[in-house]
Amino acid sequence: MFWNYLLIICIVCAVLCAVGFIKYVYFLSIGYGFAIAGGGITSLIIALKNGWTESVLWLAVLQAVLFVIYGARLSGFLLVREFKNAGFQKAAKTEIEGFKKLPVFVSIPIWLCVSVLYTAQVSPMFYRYANGSSDYFVPVIGIVISVCGLILESMADKQKTQQKKANPKMVATQGLYKMVRCPNYLGEIIFWTGVFISGLTTYSGIGQWLMAVIAYISIVYIMFNGAQRLEKRQMARYGNDKEYNDYADKTPIIIPFLPIYHLNKKA
Secondary structure (H helix, E strand, O other): OOHHHHHHHHHHHHHHOHHHHOOHHHHHOHHHHHHHHHHHHHHHHHHHHOOOOOOOHHHHHHHHHHHHHHHHHHHHHHHHHHHHOHHHHHHHHHOOHHHOOOOHHHHHHHHHHHHHHHHHHHHHHHHHHHOOOOOOHHHHHHHHHHHHHHHHHHHHHHHHHHHHHHOOOOOOOOHHHHOOOOHHHHHHHHHHHHHHHHOOOOOOHHHHHHHHHHHHHHHHHHHHHHHHHHHHHHHHHHOOOHHHHHHHHHOOOOOOOOOOOOOOOOO
């Protein structure tokens, strides 16, 4: 299982997501992006140091760059949104519980859990090289899927920002938001689907499979939970708005063509 190296990656993730002690939500947002980027870089450094990438160095670098781009985009977007978006700042103070400061004895278990989760999320890359895998067809497929997810997330965030700027009193409903109400969460699921697939030909033993599968299931659950909480806030704010209700009742919340329109019971 290479526990010693996984511990190193976990420590790096823990240090980088420790910004969550400032505000709890940072464990799952800004610190999350930092940790994934750092975990990818650390995995590459460990692989290079041990000579695990002789025939697939280009692939290892490509996977590490993908994690860095993912983390930098996510943390950068969230930082800009928080410090420059007045509407988001107002909502954060009144609606988003994660912006409340938690006691240290509550924050520490959360910090440790997310650090382990982020380590597990980047583990498919680590296992590929630690196990000496030399194939590249499956991981390239996984990378292509992840890139598609990353592009989808980026476009969704940009479209949402533009639409909220034009009409701050209504949720985004155009562009990708005609397909699903949470295309950014869909992009996140697609990204991590690609990461999981990239390791399919290299997982060795029940421990590695469990870590990869649990990490993937966890991120899918977190995305659906995030969509549920977002919908709850939107229902509280726009629940009496006919335009919002018409849109929400006919647009899948997160998976295209899957007729799941609500994750909360309507009043």
